Amino acid sequence: MEAAGRLIGNWSNGVAIDLHAAYEFLRVKGQVKVWAKFVWNPCLIPKHSFLLWLCARGRLLTRDRLLFLDIDRACPFCCVVEESSDHLFFLCSFNRAVWLQIKVWFGMSRVMSSISSAIKWISKDAKGSSWICKVKRIALACSVYQIWGARNCLIFYGIRPTVEGLVCRIKTFVYKVMFTMYPQVLIHFEALASDRSLFVGFGLVPGYARCTLYIF
Ligand SMILES: [Zn+2]
Structure with missing residues (x-):
């Protein structure tokens, strides 16, 4: 009782109880996952974070996990x-082929074979809070989201995407997020994109990309 009293005394400054300290002491603490900081980074769109979280935990309902259904398990x-998450x-x-183009876009050369290795590598490569670090994290989350969306469209609606179409969609989404967050770094961001065909594809010239992309 005496020890408990001393402990509670440590949480109190004489006026109020420090609830944060009390909660931190009482709550059950699990092991911190290496991907947690990456997945729940505020620069990511919540729906991208959620899908990445499912993927990192191995909870995405790919066909190898749907054993209770009598369906074709091949990758669509x-x-x-x-079909498995890593595959x-x-x-x-x-x-x-999609990743190859995205990696060329960002000048990345590392081979990524699973979501955990991709998160680990990009966390190391894009450490910090600069916009260039954020854009790599956004690109990974956005690519996973768009690939999953394309997979669902193919299975449920029979719409087969093209590599170029999917890459273009990912790039557009990354641009949209980055222009919202950092409109002032437009010129640098354009310089990063070695593949100028993105602008050509949208009928844009770099100087006018910002105002046009706001339309989407
Ligand atoms: Zn496949």
Whole structure:
């Protein structure tokens, strides 16, 4: 009782109780996951964070996890290998081609074979709070989200995407987020994009990209 009294005394400054300290002492603490800081970073769109969180925890309902359903388990893109999270996002020939273009866009060369290795590597490579670090994190989260969306469209609506179309969609989304967050770094961001075909694809010239992209 005496020890408990002393403990509670430590939380109090004589006027009020420090609820944060009390909560931190009482709550059950789990092991901190390496991906948690990345996934719940405020620069990411919540729906992207949520999908990334499911993916990082291995909870995404890819076909290898739907054992209770009598369905074709092949990857909808290549129709050769069983669909799993790692295969779908990183090993499938179709999505590897998508990643290749996104990585070239950002000057990344590292081979990524799973969501945890991708998060680990980008966390190391894009450490800090500068816009250039944020854009790499946004690109990873956005790519995972768009690939998952394309996979669902293919399965449920039979709409087969093209590599160029999907890459263009990812780039546009990344631009939208970045222009919202950092409209003042437009010129630098354009310089980052080695693939100027993005602008050509939208009928844009770099100097006018900002006002046009606000339309989306
Ligand atoms: Zn595949």
